[in-house]
Amino acid sequence: MERTCPACGTALNSPLVCESCGELLEPEPGLTPFAVFGLEPAAEVAADALRKRLLALTRRTHPDFFGSDPGARRRAESNTAALNEAWDVLSDDIRRANWLLGYLGGPDEKAERDMPQSFLLEVMEWNEAVEEARAAGADTDATRTLTTLEAELLAERTSLVTRIREGLLPLPTDTDRLVELRRLMNAVRYLDRTLHEIAELRLSHASSR
Amino acid sequence: MAYSNKVLDHYNNPRNVGALDKSSQEVGTGVVGAPECGDVMKLQIQVEGDRIVDAKFKTFGCGSAIASSSLATEWVKGKTLDEAAAIRNTEIVQELSLPPVKIHCSVLAEDAIKAAVEDYKKKNIKAAPATTEAQA
Numbered sequence: 158m159e160r161t162c163p164a165c166g167t168a169l170n171s172p173l174v175c176e177s178c179g180e181l182l183e184p185e186p187g188l189t190p191f192a193v194f195g196l197e198p199a200a201e202v203a204a205d206a207l208r209k210r211l212l213a214l215t216r217r218t219h220p221d222f223f224g225s226d227p228g229a230r231r232r233a234e235s236n237t238a239a240l241n242e243a244w245d246v247l248s249d250d251i252r253r254a255n256w257l258l259g260y261l262g263g264p265d266e267k268a269e270r271d272m273p274q275s276f277l278l279e280v281m282e283w284n285e286a287v288e289e290a291r292a293a294g295a296d297t298d299a300t301r302t303l304t305t306l307e308a309e310l311l312a313e314r315t316s317l318v319t320r321i322r323e324g325l326l327p328l329p330t331d332t333d334r335l336v337e338l339r340r341l342m343n344a345v346r347y348l349d350r351t352l353h354e355i356a357e358l359r360l361s362h363a364s365s366r
Numbered sequence: 367m368a369y370s371n372k373v374l375d376h377y378n379n380p381r382n383v384g385a386l387d388k389s390s391q392e393v394g395t396g397v398v399g400a401p402e403c404g405d406v407m408k409l410q411i412q413v414e415g416d417r418i419v420d421a422k423f424k425t426f427g428c429g430s431a432i433a434s435s436s437l438a439t440e441w442v443k444g445k446t447l448d449e450a451a452a453i454r455n456t457e458i459v460q461e462l463s464l465p466p467v468k469i470h471c472s473v474l475a476e477d478a479i480k481a482a483v484e485d486y487k488k489k490n491i492k493a494a495p496a497t498t499e500a501q502a
Binding site for chain 2: 266267270272274277278280281284285288343346347349350351
């Protein structure tokens with residue numbers, strides 16, 4: 158990063174705060190989640206290092222340290238929020254992939270929505286299994302079947318996430334691969350919805366006991 | 367956001383919920399999904415000659431998605447395949463007074479009709495030459 162701190166002149170490692178003198182900086186608008194951490198867009202992030210960086214920077218930007226000066230406090234709030242938002246995107250494989258796909262000019266889920274009939278039929282079956290278990294109630298065969306289905310869906314999700322991560326290495330630019338990645342992410346979306354429904358049903362069964 | 371009375375009516379009393387025999391030659395099946403929200407919709411038509419004589423649907427989704435597909439099954443019954451495929455989502459939006467955030471539900475229903483018609487046509491075009499190929 159070429160910028161230097163306007164207060165002390167030290168070379169900056171973060172667009173949000175000078176780690177040498179503690180000066181809060183006003184970031185340029187439209188910082189990418191990667192740029193917030195002083196990184197270039199990349200398929201993978203080193204999660205442990207990134208978490209340490211988040212904590213180190215938050216110790217410098219936390220609004221509690223700027224209680225007396227309203228202007229500085231607002232800046233601290235907005236810079237801390239920027240850090241948290243960037244962390245949320247970068248630390249989650251799917252959210253990071255989703256951001257990268259947009260950055261690389263890939264289609265969003267509105268532009269690329271075609272899924273194979275066989276897959277959608279499978280999604281119908283998952284939903285029917287959830288519906289059946291909901292009607293049958295707790296401690297029934299239908300509900301026990303759901304536990305098996307949940308394990309299968311979680312395994313499928315793990316394998317989809319692996320394929321998405323591999324598909325981003327190196328960052329693709331050709332349309333076919335970007336479309337393929339969007340389809341994989343769409344599949345995760347359908348899976349997540351069913352997994353969410355199963356979790357909700359389990360909660361309602363637990364509370365009705 | 368409030369649902370219109372027509373949406374509530376279809377949601378509370380969905381028409382034509384169920385399934386037709388997917389393997390039947392007279393049945394076309396369309397399954398579509400909305401990746402934005404994970405909704406899935408299955409719409410089936412039973413065809414005699416060129417006319418849709420029965421329709422069934424099953425939708426896992428929000429009230430608007432259920433209402434859109436319920437209405438779609440009502441509308442396609444009695445129509446020819448081409449007439450059914452010509453149904454536009456904007457007509458569904460208008461009939462159900464869907465708000466802008468729910469327009470994608472009507473798109474899903476339009477796509478489901480088209481997919482069912484396509485499936486039926488594919489089945490019945492394939493069926494004829496298949497025998498000739500088998501003989502060849």
